[in-house]
Amino acid sequence: FSSRRRHTRSLCDWSSDVCSSDLFNLNTEHLASKLAKSTYCLNKAKHFLPQRALKTLYYALVHSHLTYCTVIFSSTTKTNIKRLFIQQKKAIRAVCNAKHNEHTEQLFKRLGILPLEKLIQQAQLHLMHAMHYEYAPSVIRNLFTLNNQREIHMQLRNNKIGRAHV
DSSP, rough: OOOOOOOOOOOOHHHHHHOOOHHHHHHHHHHHHHHHHHHHHHHHTTTTHHHHHHHHIIIIIIHHHHTOOOHHTTTTTTTHHHHHHHHHHHHHHHHTTTTTTOOOOOHHHHHTTOOHHHHHHHHHHHHHHHHTTOOSOHHTTTTTTOGGSSOOOOTTTTTTTTTOOO
């Protein structure tokens, strides 16, 4: 039997590790590599599969990776997000059997797929909705303080509490 104690780390230690730029860069590099491999598969499959099947493959191979922990990796650098977005655009072109330099805005609309920036925004809004209606896990809820829960000791311009309506 070992007498070693199990060391636990505080949430602050964990979050500083998760939010370090080096870790985000490594994670983005790994994710971009996965997306590139998935795009390769889509490019090979586009020659013999219909677009509906390619779209299903896109959701399985690309979209699932982009939507996993989106709120966390949304705080990475714009360069990292751009790198992932470029991989997403390549995958969308493969699904639509489009040229390598074709604009993707219309392709996203035609397929009904959100670009990465919109996926991030959607994930952030879902989190805020969960916070507002208090169905987010307590561990997450305890990380944030909503504005209406703050004790404000000074009159702010946009604070309508206590102000007479004109």
